Amino acid sequence: MRALTHIPPPAGLRTPPLSYAVRTGDLLYVSGIGPLNADNSVPDGFEAQMQLVLATLDKVLAQAGADRSRLVKVNVLLTREEDVKEMNRLYAAWYGPGPYPARTTAVVKALPLPEFLLEIEGVAALG
Known part of the structure; x- marks a missing residue:
C-alpha cells in the first residue's frame, strides 16, 4: 500500500473531520470544496x-505543488439546475x-x- 500524504487546508479555513486533499503516489484527491470564507461566512x-x-x-492544489492544469477529473455539484x-x-x-x-456535473x-449553491471536488495527476 502506498503512503498517504494529507494536504492541510488553506490558511484560515476551518477543518471539518476530513482532509482537504490526500496524495497517494502521483494522484491527489481533493475533497469537495464549498464556498466558505475564512471567517466561515458564505458569499451571496x-x-x-x-x-x-x-x-x-487553486490554493489546495498549490499546497500540493500542483495547479489546475494537473486536474484529470472534476465533479461539480450544484443545488440549482439554472446555474x-x-x-x-x-x-x-x-x-x-x-x-x-474529465468532468461530471450533477444537480443535488x-x-x-x-x-x-455548489461544491467542487477533483483528482490531479502530480507526476
Missing part, C-alpha cells in the same frame, strides 16, 4: 460562490482554453450547508 450569489470555490481549489450555464462560463474562464479535465437536493 452563485458567481461569488463559484469564484471562491475555484480560488480555494449550469453560468457554472460552465465561469469554469471555462477559470480553466482557460483547455483541453479540460442539498449540500452540507443550506447556503451552499
Whole structure:
C-alpha cells in the first residue's frame, strides 16, 4: 500500500473531520470544496460562490505543488439546475482554453450547508 500524504487546508479555513486533499503516489484527491470564507461566512450569489470555490481549489492544489492544469477529473455539484450555464462560463474562464479535465456535473437536493449553491471536488495527476 502506498503512503498517504494529507494536504492541510488553506490558511484560515476551518477543518471539518476530513482532509482537504490526500496524495497517494502521483494522484491527489481533493475533497469537495464549498464556498466558505475564512471567517466561515458564505458569499451571496452563485458567481461569488463559484469564484471562491475555484480560488480555494487553486490554493489546495498549490499546497500540493500542483495547479489546475494537473486536474484529470472534476465533479461539480450544484443545488440549482439554472446555474449550469453560468457554472460552465465561469469554469471555462477559470480553466482557460483547455483541453479540460474529465468532468461530471450533477444537480443535488442539498449540500452540507443550506447556503451552499455548489461544491467542487477533483483528482490531479502530480507526476
